[in-house]
Amino acid sequence: MQLVDINKSIYRKRLNIVIAIFVACLTLISIGFGAILIQLFGDALPAVDPETGEALSNFRYNFVGVILALLVCISILQQLKNHPFCKEIHYVWVLKQIQNIIYRRLKNIKAAANNYENEPDVNAFVVLNFYYKSLIQVYMLDNNTLTISTVKQDLASLEARMQELNIDVTAHEFRRVLLIEYR
Structure with a gap:
């Protein structure tokens, strides 16, 4: 690998843009996957624990939604890594x-x-x-x-x-x- 001169301001600007887009996409896709999973599988389990009477949470569906969203975002980054915008x-x-x-x-x-x-x-x-x-x-x-x-x-x-x-x-x-x- 050769050392290449990088314009610091362009690098920082593009890195900040990529990070902001990544976080926004991760958030929105996580919410979407979580909602879809809750819609598909939320009725499969009772809303209340039969033994304790406490309400059950959808944490597991939301967590799986975050994992799926992370995989989607990483695959998108892998596809875009050779784009000229992401060169630096x-x-x-x-x-x-x-x-x-x-x-x-x-x-x-x-x-x-x-x-x-x-x-x-x-x-x-x-x-x-x-x-x-x-x-x-x-x-x-x-x-x-x-x-x-x-x-x-x-x-x-x-x-x-x-x-x-x-x-x-x-x-x-x-x-x-x-x-x-x-x-």
């Missing part, structure tokens, strides 16, 4: 998935990059370089200024180490297949 949102979503995979293997990747017994693993430097630069990009897009300074320090430290070892890599060299060896 999908890019960031995929980037965050890759960051999560790298994070889970970060200990092994750092160990390979800091291997002093043998020649340091250049692929580990490629992955780390991509990871830190992609984190900075996502943090900037999401206004996460609290931890971005730490990531910038980590990137500077990595770049200093690469310069010390005379290793020249870029984030563009990253391929997802590189992560296989760091399980």
